[in-house]
Amino acid sequence: MLKAELEEIVEVYQKAKADFRVLVGSNPENYRVLIFINPELHVSVNRVVEITGTPQAILTAEQITNLRSARINDFLPTGKETVYNSLPTLIYLSVPSYELTKEQELTLRIMLIHAFAHAYMNEKTESNSARTLSKLYQIDVILKELMVNNVFKLNQTSDNKHAWAWQYFQDLIGVIRLFTEANVEDFYTPPEDARKYTLFNNFSIEAINLIGERAKLARKKHLHEIIDEGFAHYIQMKALDYLLEKDEYKLPKRDEDKRIQYPNDLKAFLAPPIGEFTIAIIERLLSKLENEEELFNKLFSYKSDYELLEEFSWDEVKDLLAVNKNVHSESVVETWHSSKSRWTDIWSVYAYGWRQIEEYTRKVYRKKYSTFGQLLDDKPRINSKGYVKVGEKKVYVFEVNDYGIGIDQLVILHNHMSLYRDDFRTILPAFADVVIFKKLGGIHVATLFAVHKTKYQPLSPYNLPIATRAVQVTKKKDAYKFDLDDEKDEKIDVSKIDYTYLRKVTQPQRGALAYLIKEGVYEL
Amino acid sequence: MPHRIYFITETEFTDPLQHYGDVEFVLDFEDAAQVLRLWRNPHLGRSSREGAVLSIAAKHSVAIENILQKIMNTYLTPEEEERLVNELKLLRFMGDHVLPDVLERVNRNELQTLEDILKYIQDLLRELKHEGTVDLQQLADKLNQLKDIVDIEITDAFGRKKRISRESVMDLLGKILGRYLLKQISVAPIDEVQKRPSGTIRLKETYKSAILGSQTIPPSSVKQEDIVRVKKDRRSLVYLIVDMSQSMRKTVFEGKMSRLDGALLTSLSLYYYFKLINRRKRKRHDMFKLAVVPIRKNTTVVDDDKKMEHLLLSAEAKGKTYMVQAVQAAIEHAKKQHTDKDIDVQFTIVTDGMPNVPTLPFNYRKSDALTRYFSEIQTKTKPETIECLVQLNAIFTSLKKDRSRKWNVSYFLMGTESLRNKELYIHTKQMLKGITRPILIDPAQIKKLGEQILKESILYA
Numbered sequence: 001m002l003k004a005e006l007e008e009i010v011e012v013y014q015k016a017k018a019d020f021r022v023l024v025g026s027n028p029e030n031y032r033v034l035i036f037i038n039p040e041l042h043v044s045v046n047r048v049v050e051i052t053g054t055p056q057a058i059l060t061a062e063q064i065t066n067l068r069s070a071r072i073n074d075f076l077p078t079g080k081e082t083v084y085n086s087l088p089t090l091i092y093l094s095v096p097s098y099e100l101t102k103e104q105e106l107t108l109r110i111m112l113i114h115a116f117a118h119a120y121m122n123e124k125t126e127s128n129s130a131r132t133l134s135k136l137y138q139i140d141v142i143l144k145e146l147m148v149n150n151v152f153k154l155n156q157t158s159d160n161k162h163a164w165a166w167q168y169f170q171d172l173i174g175v176i177r178l179f180t181e182a183n184v185e186d187f188y189t190p191p192e193d194a195r196k197y198t199l200f201n202n203f204s205i206e207a208i209n210l211i212g213e214r215a216k217l218a219r220k221k222h223l224h225e226i227i228d229e230g231f232a233h234y235i236q237m238k239a240l241d242y243l244l245e246k247d248e249y250k251l252p253k254r255d256e257d258k259r260i261q262y263p264n265d266l267k268a269f270l271a272p273p274i275g276e277f278t279i280a281i282i283e284r285l286l287s288k289l290e291n292e293e294e295l296f297n298k299l300f301s302y303k304s305d306y307e308l309l310e311e312f313s314w315d316e317v318k319d320l321l322a323v324n325k326n327v328h329s330e331s332v333v334e335t336w337h338s339s340k341s342r343w344t345d346i347w348s349v350y351a352y353g354w355r356q357i358e359e360y361t362r363k364v365y366r367k368k369y370s371t372f373g374q375l376l377d378d379k380p381r382i383n384s385k386g387y388v389k390v391g392e393k394k395v396y397v398f399e400v401n402d403y404g405i406g407i408d409q410l411v412i413l414h415n416h417m418s419l420y421r422d423d424f425r426t427i428l429p430a431f432a433d434v435v436i437f438k439k440l441g442g443i444h445v446a447t448l449f450a451v452h453k454t455k456y457q458p459l460s461p462y463n464l465p466i467a468t469r470a471v472q473v474t475k476k477k478d479a480y481k482f483d484l485d486d487e488k489d490e491k492i493d494v495s496k497i498d499y500t501y502l503r504k505v506t507q508p509q510r511g512a513l514a515y516l517i518k519e520g521v522y523e524l
Numbered sequence: 525m526p527h528r529i530y531f532i533t534e535t536e537f538t539d540p541l542q543h544y545g546d547v548e549f550v551l552d553f554e555d556a557a558q559v560l561r562l563w564r565n566p567h568l569g570r571s572s573r574e575g576a577v578l579s580i581a582a583k584h585s586v587a588i589e590n591i592l593q594k595i596m597n598t599y600l601t602p603e604e605e606e607r608l609v610n611e612l613k614l615l616r617f618m619g620d621h622v623l624p625d626v627l628e629r630v631n632r633n634e635l636q637t638l639e640d641i642l643k644y645i646q647d648l649l650r651e652l653k654h655e656g657t658v659d660l661q662q663l664a665d666k667l668n669q670l671k672d673i674v675d676i677e678i679t680d681a682f683g684r685k686k687r688i689s690r691e692s693v694m695d696l697l698g699k700i701l702g703r704y705l706l707k708q709i710s711v712a713p714i715d716e717v718q719k720r721p722s723g724t725i726r727l728k729e730t731y732k733s734a735i736l737g738s739q740t741i742p743p744s745s746v747k748q749e750d751i752v753r754v755k756k757d758r759r760s761l762v763y764l765i766v767d768m769s770q771s772m773r774k775t776v777f778e779g780k781m782s783r784l785d786g787a788l789l790t791s792l793s794l795y796y797y798f799k800l801i802n803r804r805k806r807k808r809h810d811m812f813k814l815a816v817v818p819i820r821k822n823t824t825v826v827d828d829d830k831k832m833e834h835l836l837l838s839a840e841a842k843g844k845t846y847m848v849q850a851v852q853a854a855i856e857h858a859k860k861q862h863t864d865k866d867i868d869v870q871f872t873i874v875t876d877g878m879p880n881v882p883t884l885p886f887n888y889r890k891s892d893a894l895t896r897y898f899s900e901i902q903t904k905t906k907p908e909t910i911e912c913l914v915q916l917n918a919i920f921t922s923l924k925k926d927r928s929r930k931w932n933v934s935y936f937l938m939g940t941e942s943l944r945n946k947e948l949y950i951h952t953k954q955m956l957k958g959i960t961r962p963i964l965i966d967p968a969q970i971k972k973l974g975e976q977i978l979k980e981s982i983l984y985a
Binding site for chain 2: 003006010013034038040041044045047048050055056059061062063064065066067068069070071073075076077078080162163164167264265267268271272273336337338339340341342345346349350352353403406407408440441442443445447459460461462463464468469470471472
C-alpha cells in the first residue's frame with residue numbers, strides 16, 4: 001500500500017509543522033496538500049495556474065496545443081511547488097522519491113514550510129484575495145462540469161455526433177472568459193428566452209452568466225502578490241537559517257568562497273527575483289517596526305500590495321529594486337548556473353524577471369492600483385477597436401494580447417460577435433467577420449476571419465466557408481501595395497468601406513486592415 | 525488537526541493539458557480521396573500557409589515564456605542549460621527575423637514551395653551563424669519544423685480543420701481508413717465458428733467446455749483453456765495485386781474520384797488495417813503482412829512504408845495491363861521472403877479488365893481444356909489477351925498443386941451486374957475454373973472495396 005511508502009514524507013510533514021510552530025507561533029489549519037505521483041500532471045497544473053490564475057480553469061485548444069508542444073520539447077519548468085492561495089489553501093507537490101536523502105528531506109521541509117506560510121497568510125489576511133480565489137475555483141469547477149455534461153448531452157440527443165462540441169465549448173469558455181475579464185462587452189449573448197430552443201443556447205447562456213460572475217469577482221480581487229510571496233519567502237528564509245543552525249543537516253560549502261551550497265531543488269525558492277525583492281521589502285519594513293509580531297500583524301492587515309508599498313516613498317521603492325537587482329546580478333548566475341554558460345545569456349533571463357516586478361510595482365505605486373481589474377484595464381489582454389462597415393456587413397476589430405486565441409478560436413469570436421438577430425435559434429451564426437491584431441514575437445500581425453454565405457446547412461460551427469488571411473502590420477511604405485489575385489471582379493468596391501466606427505487604430509494597422517478587407521472579404 | 529491521507533486516481537484528477545477536442549478525426553472516403561489528390565498535387569492556398577506561420581510563431585512565443593521560467597525555477601545540468609539557452613536564442617531569432625520575413629514573402633506569393641522557403645530561411649540563418657554560439661546541426665533540425673508551412677490543411681466531416689505535415693499524410697489517412705475498416709469488420713456476424721485473424725474459434729465447443737469447467741449454465745466465465753480452436757494459427761502473406769492500367773482513369777462518381785483513387789485508398793486502408801491488427805496482437809511475428817503489387821510496366825512489390833508512400837504519390841493510370849508479370853513478381857517475392865512452411869499466401873487481384881501483355885518465356889504447363897475452350901468459341905477478344913488468360917490459369921493451377929504451402933487466389937472484377945453477360949466476365953470465370961470465382965464489385969461502391977475484399981477473400985476464405 002502506498003500509505004506505508006509515504007511514511008517518510010508524512011514524517012517530514014510533521015517536522016515541518018513543528019518548525020512552523022516554532023518560527024511563527026501557531027499553525028495554519030485550513031489547507032490541502034496534493035502530492036502527485038505523476039510529476040507531469042503537476043507540471044500541467046502549474047502551467048494552468050500560471051496562465052489562468054486558477055487550477056481548474058479550462059484552457060483553449062490553442063493554449064493546450066502550444067503547451068503540449070512545449071512539454072514535448074521539455075521546455076516546461078519542473079520541480080516547483082504550486083500554491084493556490086485560496087481558502088483552503090491548495091498545495092501541489094510532485095512526490096520526491098519515497099526514501100528521502102538528507103538533502104531531499106531538507107528540501108521538502110523547506111517547501112512545506114513555505115507553503116504553510118502561504119496558508120497561514122490566507123487564513124489571517126484582511127484582504128479578499130484568498131476568499132475570492134476559492135470562489136473562482138468553485139466557479140471553474142462548475143464550468144468544467146457544465147461543459148462536460150453539455151457535450152455529453154449534445155452528443156446523446158443528436159443523430160449526427162457533434163464531434164466538434166468538445167473543442168467548441170472549451171474554446172467558448174476560454175475566449176469569453178478573456179473577453180469578460182477585459183470588460184469587452186461587444187460580443188453576443190443569446191437572449192434569456194433563447195434557452196428553450198436549443199441545448200446549445202441554454203449552455204451558452206448558462207456559461208456566459210457564470211463567466212460574467214467569475215469576471216466580476218476576479219476583477220475585484222485585491223492585488224496581494226508581494227505580500228503573499230514576501231511573507232512566505234521571509235518565513236522560508238528564517239526556516240533555512242533555523243534548520244541549518246540546529247546542525248541537523250550538513251550542507252557542503254563551495255570551495256571558492258565558502259558559501260553554503262543549497263540543495264539543487266531549492267532553486268525555485270532561492271533563485272528567482274521575486275524572493276529577493278520581497279524579502280528585501282519585508283526586512284525594510286521590519287526595520288521600521290518594533291518586533292516581528294508587529295510585522296506579521298501589519299502584513300495581515302494590508303488589503304493589497306498598494307498598502308504595503310505605500311509605507312515607503314517612491315524613491316525608497318525604486319532604491320530597493322535597483323540595489324537588490326544589483327546584488328542579485330552579482331551572485332545568482334554563479335550560484336545556480338553552470339560555469340559553462342555565458343553570464344549575459346543567463347542574467348538576461350533574470351533581468352526579464354526583474355523588469356516584470358519593476359513594472360508591477362511602478363503601476364501599483366504610481367497609479368494606486370489595488371485590485372486585479374485595475375491592473376487588467378491598464379494593459380487589457382483583449383481590446384475592442386470598433387468595427388468597419390463593408391457594405392451591409394460589419395467587420396469587428398480587436399487587439400489581442402494573449403496566446404489563447406489562435407485561428408481556430410476566431411470561430412468563437414465570430415459567432416458571438418454582435419449577433420443581434422431576433423431569430424437566433426440555431427447554433428450557427430449570423431455573419432460578422434473579425435480582424436485581430438496581435439503581437440507574436442517580432443511579428444505584429446493582423447488576421448482576418450471572414451465567413452462567406454453558406455449554401456448548405458452546416459454540420460458544425462467549424463464547417464463554414466471561411467477565408468482566413470494574415471498580414472504584417474508594418475510602417476514600410478510599399479507594404480500593402482502588392483495585388484496578386486487575378487480575379488479582380490470578385491474584389492469589393494473600396495469606396496463601400498466605411499471606417500467611421502473604428503477607434504484608436506494606428507496608421508499601419510489601418511493599412512493592414514484595408515489590405516485584408518480587400519483581399520479577404522469579397523463575394524458579399 | 526490530525527492529517528488524513530486520501531488517494532485520488534488520474535481519472536478523478538485528469539491532466540488539464542489533455543485535448544478535450546481530441547476525438548477521432550472523421551474523414552469520409554471521398555474526403556480521403558480529396559486529401560490524396562491534394563497530396564499528390566500540392567497546389568496550396570496562401571491562407572493556409574499564412575495560418576501555419578502564425579501558429580508556429582504562437583508556439584514559439586509560448587515556448588520562450590516557458591524556457592525563461594524554466595531557467596529561473598528548475599535546477600538544470602550544464603548540458604540542459606546549454607540546450608535551453610541555445611533554443612531560446614534560436615526561437616527568438618526565428619520569431620524576430622525569420623518568421624516576419626517568411627510571412628511577408630508568403631503574402632507576396634514569393635515563397636511557394638518547401639524548397640523556396642527552406643532556402644530562404646537558410647540564407648537568413650547565416651546571420652545567426654556569425655555569432656558562432658549555436659550548434660548548426662541543431663539549427664538544421666529546427667528548420668524541419670518550418671516544413672509545416674507547406675502543409676496540407678484538411679477538413680473533416682464536421683468541418684474541423686487539421687494541418688498535417690506532408691510526411692504524415694499517409695500515416696494519417698492510413699490510420700483513419702484502417703481503423704474504419706477494423707470497425708466495419710469487427711461487427712461481422714458471429715456464428716458457430718468465429719473466425720479471427722489469429723485463428724478460428726469453435727464457439728459451441730468452447731461454451732461446452734466452459735460449462736463443464738464451471739458447473740453452471742450459463743458458464744460463469746470462459747477461461748483461456750476452454751477456448752477450442754479449429755486449427756493452429758497460421759501466418760499469412762497477402763498480396764494485393766491492383767490494376768493501374770489506363771482504364772482505371774475512369775471516374776467513379778460524377779467528376780470526382782477515379783477508380784485509381786479508389787484502388788489506391790483501398791490499398792492504403794488494407795495496408796494499415798493489417799498494420800493496426802498486428803499492433804494489437806502482441807505477437808512475435810506479424811500474423812498478416814500485406815504487400816501491394818501495382819499492375820504496371822515495371823512491376824515492383826510494395827512492402828514497406830516508404831515504397832507505399834512512393835506508390836501513392838506517383839501512381840498513374842496508364843498503359844496496358846501487365847497482370848501476368850505482376851502475379852509472377854508476387855510469387856517470386858513470396859518465395860524469397862519466407863521458406864517457412866507455416867506461411868500461407870493470399871493473392872487478391874483487383875482489376876477492371878483483362879490482362880493483355882503475355883510474358884515470355886513461359887515455363888508453366890498450360891491447360892489443354894482452356895486452350896480448347898478459346899479455340900472453339902467465336903470471340904472478339906484479342907489473341908494476346910487469350911494467351912495471357914491461359915498463362916494466368918497455368919500459374920494459378922500450379923500454385924494450387926503446390927504441397928509446400930497454401931496458396932489462395934481471389935479475383936475482384938470492377939463492373940456493374942450487367943457485366944455478367946459480357947465476354948470479360950465469362951472469359952475470366954472460365955480462366956479461374958477450378959481455382960476460384962470472380963467477384964463482381966460495383967465501381968460506385970468503391971469505398972466498400974476494402975471491406976469486401978476482407979470479407980470475401982482474406983478473413984473468410
